[in-house]
Amino acid sequence: MGILYLVIPCYNEEAVIEHTVEELTPILEDLRQKAKIAFESRILLVDDGSRDTTWEKIEALHQANPFVCGLKLAHNRGHQNALMAGLMEARRYCDCAVSMDADLQDDIHVLEEFIDKFNAGTDIVYGVRNKRDSDTFFKRRTALGFYKVMRLLGVETVYNHADYRLMSRRALDALSEYKEVNLFLRGIVPLIGYSTDYVYYDRSERYAGESKYPLRKMLSFAMDGITSFSVRPLRMISVAGILIGCLSVLGLLYALISKLCGVAVSGWTAIVCSIWLLGGIQLFCTGVVGEYIGKIYSEVKARPRYRVETFLKK
Ligand code: UDP
Numbered sequence: 001m002g003i004l005y006l007v008i009p010c011y012n013e014e015a016v017i018e019h020t021v022e023e024l025t026p027i028l029e030d031l032r033q034k035a036k037i038a039f040e041s042r043i044l045l046v047d048d049g050s051r052d053t054t055w056e057k058i059e060a061l062h063q064a065n066p067f068v069c070g071l072k073l074a075h076n077r078g079h080q081n082a083l084m085a086g087l088m089e090a091r092r093y094c095d096c097a098v099s100m101d102a103d104l105q106d107d108i109h110v111l112e113e114f115i116d117k118f119n120a121g122t123d124i125v126y127g128v129r130n131k132r133d134s135d136t137f138f139k140r141r142t143a144l145g146f147y148k149v150m151r152l153l154g155v156e157t158v159y160n161h162a163d164y165r166l167m168s169r170r171a172l173d174a175l176s177e178y179k180e181v182n183l184f185l186r187g188i189v190p191l192i193g194y195s196t197d198y199v200y201y202d203r204s205e206r207y208a209g210e211s212k213y214p215l216r217k218m219l220s221f222a223m224d225g226i227t228s229f230s231v232r233p234l235r236m237i238s239v240a241g242i243l244i245g246c247l248s249v250l251g252l253l254y255a256l257i258s259k260l261c262g263v264a265v266s267g268w269t270a271i272v273c274s275i276w277l278l279g280g281i282q283l284f285c286t287g288v289v290g291e292y293i294g295k296i297y298s299e300v301k302a303r304p305r306y307r308v309e310t311f312l313k314k
């Protein structure tokens with residue numbers, strides 16, 4: 001029986017946060033009653049620099065309910081960084097931490113299964129979605145495409161696992177040793193290597209409020225995931241370069257032979273097309289190289305990932 005911290009990043013979540021705590025409290029109470037978690041267990045709400053009244057609500061919840069802790073980041077640093085901030089704070093007090101979203105899309109009724117697996121000695125338990133009925137068709141397709149691309153590029157991720165996950169303190173200590181600034185937790189956690197298990201659940205609709213992950217953020221998240229974990233795109237550029245080089249030698253031979261045979265080469269269409277095509281390929285390749293240089297740039301600066309403004313705990 002250990003101390004559990006539920007780490008919940010919140011960004012402009014005033015519409016859901018009270019309801020979330022309301023729903024979680026009886027579940028934690030029940031786990032305490034069954035002596036599956038220690039009395040000192042807490043819900044840790046991380047305010048990721050919200051611009052609405054989220055933090056005021058967290059303060060009020062903390063006043064009313066000693067099981068609720070609050071961590072306020074000075075700035076909006078994004079879901080992954082907020083989660084990291086919460087986990088690193090929780091690590092100081094907990095035996096295990098479960099991360100979940102504020103909108104209760106992840107089924108909180110399987111929490112007990114997470115705890116049972118932890119109590120049985122597992123260090124990392126992944127929550128895996130059975131189906132994605134609640135997501136829009138578009139989100140479902142893009143997400144599945146993303147997992148496929150990741151797999152193809154050789155990044156080990158857990159299929160259909162978002163950041164609903166239990167980690168033991170030992171695993172959190174290991175996580176703290178990964179210093180990268182471009183955080184992609186779903187890629188890092190499998191690298192830790194301690195014993196793992198899975199819990200399956202159905203993901204439901206967002207309880208209230210809007211998704212904080214519009215297409216723009218999803219794309220940049222996917223880009224981060226790929227470029228932070230795989231250098232295969234760089235390799236693919238070299239391979240493409242070699243292939244195109246070989247092809248152009250063939251083309252040169254063909255041109256020479258047709259010249260010698262006196263066949264007039266007519267038409268600028270082919271030339272123009274190839275210029276555009278090659279121009280496009282080159283630009284794309286330069287872009288990919290640029291992505292990695294951008295990554296290196298932010299890693300070498302090694303700026304802090306987040307800054308804690310206030311921590312409330314009773
Ligand atoms: N979130 C955050 N910082 C951000 C964006 C989102 O802490 O900059 C939190 C948000 O409050 C929620 C979780 O990340 O608890 C997941 O966001 P959301 O539910 O909007 O994403 P979706 O489920 O639509 O992918």
Ligand code: MG
Pocket residue numbers: 101103105206211
């Ligand atoms: Mg959500």
